[in-house]
Amino acid sequence: MLDCLGGDEGLPAMLSGAVGALQKHADLRLVLVGDESVIKPQVAAFGERVEIINTTENIPLTEHPTQAIRQRPNSSMVLGLTQLKTREDCGAFLSAGSTGALLTGGFMKIGRIEGVSRPAMCPDLPTQLDNQTFMLIDCGANMDCTPTNLVHFATMANEYKKAMGLTNPRVALLNVGAENTKGNEVVKQTYDLLTKLHAAKLLNFVGNIEADQIFKGEADIVVTDGFSGNVLLKCVEGTLKFLFKQIKQVMTQGLTAKIGALMIGGKIKKFKKAKMDTQAGSIFLGLKKPVIKMHGNAKSDTVTAAIEYAISVADLDLSDKIAAALAQVEPYLAGDEQA
Amino acid sequence: MLDCLGGDEGLPAMLSGAVGALQKHADLRLVLVGDESVIKPQVAAFGERVEIINTTENIPLTEHPTQAIRQRPNSSMVLGLTQLKTREDCGAFLSAGSTGALLTGGFMKIGRIEGVSRPAMCPDLPTQLDNQTFMLIDCGANMDCTPTNLVHFATMANEYKKAMGLTNPRVALLNVGAENTKGNEVVKQTYDLLTKLHAAKLLNFVGNIEADQIFKGEADIVVTDGFSGNVLLKCVEGTLKFLFKQIKQVMTQGLTAKIGALMIGGKIKKFKKAKMDTQAGSIFLGLKKPVIKMHGNAKSDTVTAAIEYAISVADLDLSDKIAAALAQVEPYLAGDEQA
Numbered sequence: 001m002l003d004c005l006g007g008d009e010g011l012p013a014m015l016s017g018a019v020g021a022l023q024k025h026a027d028l029r030l031v032l033v034g035d036e037s038v039i040k041p042q043v044a045a046f047g048e049r050v051e052i053i054n055t056t057e058n059i060p061l062t063e064h065p066t067q068a069i070r071q072r073p074n075s076s077m078v079l080g081l082t083q084l085k086t087r088e089d090c091g092a093f094l095s096a097g098s099t100g101a102l103l104t105g106g107f108m109k110i111g112r113i114e115g116v117s118r119p120a121m122c123p124d125l126p127t128q129l130d131n132q133t134f135m136l137i138d139c140g141a142n143m144d145c146t147p148t149n150l151v152h153f154a155t156m157a158n159e160y161k162k163a164m165g166l167t168n169p170r171v172a173l174l175n176v177g178a179e180n181t182k183g184n185e186v187v188k189q190t191y192d193l194l195t196k197l198h199a200a201k202l203l204n205f206v207g208n209i210e211a212d213q214i215f216k217g218e219a220d221i222v223v224t225d226g227f228s229g230n231v232l233l234k235c236v237e238g239t240l241k242f243l244f245k246q247i248k249q250v251m252t253q254g255l256t257a258k259i260g261a262l263m264i265g266g267k268i269k270k271f272k273k274a275k276m277d278t279q280a281g282s283i284f285l286g287l288k289k290p291v292i293k294m295h296g297n298a299k300s301d302t303v304t305a306a307i308e309y310a311i312s313v314a315d316l317d318l319s320d321k322i323a324a325a326l327a328q329v330e331p332y333l334a335g336d337e338q339a
Numbered sequence: 340m341l342d343c344l345g346g347d348e349g350l351p352a353m354l355s356g357a358v359g360a361l362q363k364h365a366d367l368r369l370v371l372v373g374d375e376s377v378i379k380p381q382v383a384a385f386g387e388r389v390e391i392i393n394t395t396e397n398i399p400l401t402e403h404p405t406q407a408i409r410q411r412p413n414s415s416m417v418l419g420l421t422q423l424k425t426r427e428d429c430g431a432f433l434s435a436g437s438t439g440a441l442l443t444g445g446f447m448k449i450g451r452i453e454g455v456s457r458p459a460m461c462p463d464l465p466t467q468l469d470n471q472t473f474m475l476i477d478c479g480a481n482m483d484c485t486p487t488n489l490v491h492f493a494t495m496a497n498e499y500k501k502a503m504g505l506t507n508p509r510v511a512l513l514n515v516g517a518e519n520t521k522g523n524e525v526v527k528q529t530y531d532l533l534t535k536l537h538a539a540k541l542l543n544f545v546g547n548i549e550a551d552q553i554f555k556g557e558a559d560i561v562v563t564d565g566f567s568g569n570v571l572l573k574c575v576e577g578t579l580k581f582l583f584k585q586i587k588q589v590m591t592q593g594l595t596a597k598i599g600a601l602m603i604g605g606k607i608k609k610f611k612k613a614k615m616d617t618q619a620g621s622i623f624l625g626l627k628k629p630v631i632k633m634h635g636n637a638k639s640d641t642v643t644a645a646i647e648y649a650i651s652v653a654d655l656d657l658s659d660k661i662a663a664a665l666a667q668v669e670p671y672l673a674g675d676e677q678a
Contacts, residue, residue: 128581140515143523176479176569184482184566211570212577227523228570230515231550231563235571238551239578242467247586 001083001090002307004034005058005076006097008297011035014096015042017303022046024304028311031083031090033076053079058097061296065100069108077101081109084289091314094281094306096294103141106284106291113319115326118142119286120153121226121293122160123233127217134214135161135221137285139229147189148333150223152326154194156285157221158203159325163316172209172219174228182208186225194223196332202325211235280305288319340422340429341646343373344397344415345436347636350374353435354381356642361385363643367650370422370429372415392418397436400635404439408447416440420448423628430653433620433645435633442480445623445630452658454665457481458625459492460565460632461499462572466556473553474500474560476624478568486528487672489562491665493533495624496560497542498664502655507543511558513567514547521547525564533562535671541664550574619644627658 004014011034018030019042029049032039036054043050057075059068072078077097084093095102099121107119122137137153138145154171161169173191175183180191191208198205209219211232224232280302281292290313294306343353350373357369358381368388371378375393382389396414398407411417416436423432434441438460446458461476476492477484493510500508512530514522519530530547537544548558550571563571619641620631629652633645 128584143515143526174570176482176566176573184564187482187566210577211573212580214574215577215581224570225523227515227526228567231513231567231571232574234515234550235553235574236578238549238554239575240582241551242554243579243582245467 001031001033001080001093002303003076003080003093003095003097004032004039005055006095006102007294008096009299011038013299014303015039016300017298018050018307019043019046020300020304021307022049025308025311028307029089030307031080033080053083055079059101061098063098063101065098065104066108068098068101069105077105078109081105081291084291085110090289092290092292092310094292094294094303094310096296096298096303099140099293102291102293103284106287110287110289110291112286113288113326114323115152115330116156116286116322117152118145118149119284120156121229121282122153122157122285123282125214125233125236127215129217132217134217134219136214136229136233137221137223138226139224139233140226141284142226144227145186145225147186147193150186150190150225151193151197151329151333152286154197154203154205154221154223155325155329156322157223159321160283160285160316160318161220163318163321164312166220168204169220170206170218171203171221171223172206174211174214174222174224174232175208176210178208178210180208190223193332197329200332202328202332281309283313285318286322290314290318340370340372340419340432341642342415342419342432342434342436343371343378344394345434345441346633347435348638350377352638353642354378355639356637357389357646358382358385359639359643360646361388364647364650367646368428369646370419372419392422394418398440400437402437402440404437404443405447407437407440408444416444417448420444420630423630424449429628431629431631431649433631433633433642433649435635435637435642438479438632441630441632442623445626449626449628449630451625452627452665453662454491454669455495455625455661456491457484457488458623459495460568460621461492461496461624462621464553464572464575466554468556471556473556473558475553475568475572476560476562477565478563478572479565480623481565483566484525484564486525486532489525489529489564490532490536490668490672491625493536493542493544493560493562494664494668495661496562498660499622499624499655499657500559502657502660503651505559508559509545509557510542510560510562511545511548513550513553513561513563513571515549517547517549519547529562532671536668539671541667541671620648622652624657625661629653629657 002018004011022028031051033053035056036052039052055074055076059072059075059077077095080093084090120138121141122135124133124135135157137157158169175187194205197203281294284291292310341357343350361367370390372392374395375391378391394413394415398411398414398416416434419432423429459477460480461474463472463474474496476496497508514526533544536542620633623630631649
């Protein structure tokens with residue numbers, strides 16, 4: 001199911017991305033939520049493979065998430081999430097709309113998997129190794145976290161990575177140093193809990209990881225609270241933008257540099273695309289059904305890729321797997337303050 | 340006063356950096372802490388301008404800071420800090436040794452300025468604007484911070500920037516969004532306190548800043564706790580390294596790219612040097628006398644630059660200015676949990 005109204009590029013990008021996915025995957029059926037009068041003529045060729053839920057109401061990015069979800073029952077996001085919850089023929093919901101509203105809406109309309117204290121935002125980020133990414137969990141959904149929350153994040157990401165085919169995913173804890181004495185109180189307690197889970201063979205905890213080591217490909221999952229994770233994620237974005245801007249400036253100073261820049265500019269662009277667009281969509285872990293956030297500026301081909309990603313996660317049975325894993329972890333958390 | 344034994348490059352780099360500073364500044368007097376038998380012949384030409392405190396003991400990077408300071412009274416760092424405290428003719432202490440030991444040593448041997456709850460690490464970082472940097476405070480000294488701690492950081496950095504000649508420094512709070520409802524509990528309370536201080540004209544609070552905005556040059560001071568600050572600082576380093584590595588790879592694939600790379604490589608190196616080495620030394624704010632950390636891999640010219648930085652801060656009267664500012668701020672913090 002696709003929210004056709006969210007995102008900076010609006011309906012045309014969503015629709016063209018959807019058409020791309022329908023063309024590539026002959027067995028794909030899509031529910032498109034948006035303006036029927038615009039959508040219908042564009043997807044007529046796909047017949048019964050496409051269903052349309054008609055609405056023209058979109059949640060503005062500036063609106064407070066909880067208010068938006070409560071006060072806009074006819075928005076594309078709320079209509080989509082509400083239907084996703086009950087419809088067995090719907091495997092996932094995708095939106096490029098407000099991240100906060102999507103998370104809040106997922107929480108309120110779909111609900112948490114049993115045992116999950118807090119759902120989390122967890123994009124995959126690139127590493128310097130080819131075809132290897134790592135999942136950063138949480139990166140903005142939960143500002144104040146307890147050790148229990150962080151252990152839940154680790155467990156959810158672990159089940160996700162295993163379901164995606166990774167054997168024994170390496171779980172690391174974001175920290176300011178390698179030693180177990182490092183970090184704030186929450187992180188130190190989390191370190192001890194993850195060490196216990198490692199000893200019990202419930203996950204593969206590889207220890208602390210510092211923020212300058214995350215791109216080396218030595219961890220498949222990096223666990224942190226939503227505040228630090230958000231700082232980290234935005235810092236990566238900001239530093240990349242800053243650097244590309246500076247390099248561009250440097251490259252256009254003087255004729256030699258300009259010619260040199262022409263000779264390698266294409267390659268750098270290609271690299272940017274390959275490394276920075278590794279992930280078309282980012283899943284919220286902890287909800288009963290997959291809710292996938294697309295980047296606000298997602299264009300047609302990114303939307304197609306995100307739909308393909310949704311197809312791949314819809315059948316993973318994540319909900320049951322995460323519930324089972326959390327039940328196993330629970331005894332080790334006894335005594336820790338619950339969220 | 341210069342710790343000649345700390346740092347990856349050891350005594351030769353420190354010594355040659357010191358000689359460089361002595362040559363450039365005819366009125367500079369230096370106390371060098373290190374192996375007299377090696378230092379003495381090299382600085383003979385400067386006569387009484389150089390004093391040597393003889394020791395061959397250095398604090399290993401791997402040693403626990405508090406233990407190291409307690410158990411190595413004859414190390415170059417402890418000898419230097421102890422003398423700095425009492426000697427009126429010494430304006431600052433510089434070291435490229437263990438950051439943790441230097442901070443702990445500063446705290447234990449020099450002591451805090453009156454009213455300071457916690458000293459902080461606060462490097463200046465580059466922005467995309469020429470000749471403009473911002474101070475990130477704290478970035479690793481204090482893991483668990485109260486709103487009071489954060490307000491103290493803001494106040495100390497504000498006094499420092501003003502003393503360095505900046506009019507009305509713009510103070511921003513690191514957060515995950517622009518609105519005052521964003522962030523964890525500590526950050527939200529800090530936002531309210533800084534807003535009050537702004538209304539009282541005690542500092543110029545410009546609001547929240549997100550991690551992807553820090554390079555835009557819209558803030559002179561970015562306030563955060565030591566955990567998030569450390570994550571941010573290391574993330575910048577890690578992302579830059581990651582990107583330069585990838586770009587290097589891209590540039591050496593194929594002949595055209597290689598030639599192009601040759602044509603602009605020098606400019607990129609120059610940019611890296613100009614932007615990334617903006618600061619030779621980083622001050623710890625909150626100690627009674629300036630203690631300056633040099634990068635572990637500081638080489639001769641960086642050491643010279645750091646000594647010149649030390650000269651510039653030694654006469655700022657920071658201690659009195661910070662104490663006076665904190666006394667003004669204190670009434671606004673009433674009721675907030677003290678650190």
